[in-house]
Amino acid sequence: MEVSHLASAAGVAKRSNVRYAILAMIFIITTFNYADRATLSVTGSAMRAEFGFDAIRMGYIFSAFSWAYVLSQLPAGWLLDRFGARRVYAASIFLWSLFTLLQSAIGLAGSAAGAVVALFALRFAMGAAESPAFPANAKVVASWFPTAERGTASAIFNSAQYFAAVVFTPLMAWVTHAFGWHHVYIMMGLTGLLLALTWLKAMKNPADHPRVNRAELEHIEQGGGVVNAPKRAAPGELRRVGSWSHVRQLLTNRMLLGVYLAQYCINVLTYFFLTWFPIYLVQARGMTILQAGLVASLPAICGFTGGVLGGVASDALIRRGHSLTVARKVPIVGGMLLSVCIIGCNYVSTDWIVVALMSLAFFGKGIGALGWAVVADTSPKEAIGLSGSIFNMFGNVAGIVTPIVIGYLVAQSGSFNGALVFVGVNALLTVFSYLVIVKDIRRVELRPSAEDARRGV
Secondary structure, three states: OHHHHHHHHHHHHOOOOHHHHHHHHHHHHHHHHHHHHHHHHHHHHHHHHHHOOOHHHHHHHHHHHHHHHHHOHHHHHHHHHHHOHHHHHHHHHHHHHHHHHHHHHHHHHOOHHHHHHHHHHHHHHHHHHHOOHHHHHHHHHHHHOOHHHHHHHHHHHHOHHHHHHHHHHHHHHHHHHHHOOHHHHHHHHHHHHHHHHHHHHHOOOHHHOOOOOHHHHHHHHHOOOOOOOOOOOOHHHOOOOOOHHHHHHHHOOHHHHHHHHHHHHHHHHHHHHHHHHHHHHHHOOOOOHHHHHHHHHHHHHHHHHHHHHHHHHHHHHHHOOOOHHHHHHHHHHHHHHHHHHHHHHHHOOOHHHHHHHHHHHHHHHHHHOOHHHHHHHHOOHHHHHHHHHHHHHHHOHHHHHHHHHHHHHHHHHOOOHHHHHHHHHHHHHHHHHHHHHOOOOOOOOOOOOHHHHHHOO
């Protein structure tokens, strides 16, 4: 028995850990993904001064990204399941970085109206290009990580949104202040083009990766990782990948509908932070662009910390024998209840208290942002890309609604008070969704379509 135990321990000790290098890579890419989304929120005040954008027009420009991002989710999921994450993700990174780079030249449009049209079009194109990113992350995590590690892995790549704010919001604010807003888009665009080439060179499936040994492959596969997912669907399978039968089944599943609604509500907080938060600090709190960039990093640090802790806590609950349902719901519900404190900013005037409340709210949001872990846990094995894309599509409707609603609220009232209430109420709706609509969290099994049944598939 002792010899067997020692042999087992030796086997574990020899296990490779390539999955952590893959996780580090998608963390870095996701950091740049969110930094590129946030460029306009940092440069927005300077661009408004140069081109004369009002609050409502700015809200629509902010929403341009999400219109395309939402509309492109189903095609992105189909592409991921058809061609695999390696090539689709590389193309995605390259294109969104190119469109980021081109935003530096909107002044060439020749007029304020032309600049508005050019900026809206490029943000729209950028949203379409980024649409495969998070479904690809979920697909990679489902392939590379067992269930008991998936919450942490998903939380780490999802927390990159906060890390992006910690690192890049102050950096982009300084570049805007020192050199002008154009240089932010040049810096981010060129770096992203290099990342696309790096991903294409380094990424492989677990079963094909030369540095993955048998012990790590078995650890992933026996723990529930989808290590043998095909890199691309066979030509004869093309018509069935992402079929409307699959879409209908995913959209009529009560558990998934609750998860989709919750992700929309969580993303209201995300898009407030990505779009209006630095402008809130400048307009409502009287800070300079440079001060706002530095202050915005504090809630981001808390969001990042909460995001990692939420994933670690969830996986720890699984290892202690709790059900997947309990392990995922406890951090989500607790974190989103904490996020409601954002409304308290309306009732204080001291800047440091406002920053403290914002930091606490985003710490809670980070803890509760386990939606991508739930997607990896629940997606049908044959439609992980499609399932993640539908989830992401619902969630990012908030990217359309949030900046426009806040734009109107600010324009009509002259303050951000209604905007913060709007954000806090959506945190409560997330709690309602997980406690009332979502029941047990489990992997969905798709039924074959009538045509597949006739063909004996």
